[in-house]
Amino acid sequence: MQKLYRGLLAINVIGAVIYLLVCGIALAMGHAIYPGQAMLLGQVVFGIILAVGPGLIGKWRHFKFPLLLLVIWEAFILGAVLLGTGMQFYNIPYWDKFLHLFSASMLAGLGLAIFGALTPKQQLQTTKPLLLAIVAVAFGTMCGVLWEFYEFTGDGLLGLNMQRTMAHGVGLVGRLALMDTMGDLLADFLGSLALGVWCYFGVSRDRKWLETFMFTK
Known part of the structure; x- marks a missing residue:
């Protein structure tokens, strides 16, 4: 379970960084990949904060979130932010x-x-x-x-x-x-x-x- 959590966390962070680089460069060159690209970039940045947030809060307050909830949280952030918002998966029925x-x-x-x-x-x-x-x-x-x-x-x-x-x-x-x-x-x-x-x-x-x-x- 711990490996799954770390894997999902890595996908969220690394995937978001790649998204920011690719879509940010495209936007700077005047060829936005998705409609409303500037706002999407900001939301993906916020997604990184959400992905690492539970771990940082736990270290700050000296406790651990239930591991199962952390796995579900990272999977949700992946589906909602990087895929759903950033890559427009919300258009899927x-x-x-x-x-x-x-x-x-x-x-x-x-x-x-x-x-x-x-x-x-x-x-x-x-x-x-x-x-x-x-x-x-x-x-x-x-x-x-x-x-x-x-x-x-x-x-x-x-x-x-x-x-x-x-x-x-x-x-x-x-x-x-x-x-x-x-x-x-x-x-x-x-x-x-x-x-x-x-x-x-x-x-x-x-x-x-x-x-x-x-x-x-």
């Missing part, structure tokens, strides 16, 4: 929905990690599996809702189209304007629910299952 499923399960696991960090160890060992599953599902879904708030705010203040309420410059009406947002929220719930179900059966079978999602010193 359902790419966005797949990432919502993926990220929601990761955030549900993060909810378990936070719950475990805030709960005394002895009490955690007696917490019912159903409650842990509910915490995971609720946290992952809540994060998805907060993300939609962010998209709504960005669309309103900056004139973006993150919630896909416009098609070819024309505003959608009624249910069509809600399809992308509701699809994202459904994917967030299903991704969180998948982790919650796994949590329920995992903890019911063996309490040590929770260690997979616990912070360590």
Whole structure:
């Protein structure tokens, strides 16, 4: 698992550097490879920060994130930033929905990690599996809702189209304007629910299952 994490981290960082060099030189020569290339370059730079962020935070605060969550995080950043944004994979049908499923399960696991960090160890060992599953599902879904708030705010203040309420410059009406947002929220719930179900059966079978999602010193 550690090798997989380091491999994904390397792909994110090295891939982003190569992207910045190739697309940056092309843009400087007046031959942008992708539409809105300058903004894409900035987002890929931010992607590097996101990729190395958990490791730096862990060293700064002297703890380690759950390794499984780190693997999922690096895979998500790869799909969302370098591939999704930088190389325009978001134009592939359902790419966005797949990432919502993926990220929601990761955030549900993060909810378990936070719950475990805030709960005394002895009490955690007696917490019912159903409650842990509910915490995971609720946290992952809540994060998805907060993300939609962010998209709504960005669309309103900056004139973006993150919630896909416009098609070819024309505003959608009624249910069509809600399809992308509701699809994202459904994917967030299903991704969180998948982790919650796994949590329920995992903890019911063996309490040590929770260690997979616990912070360590």
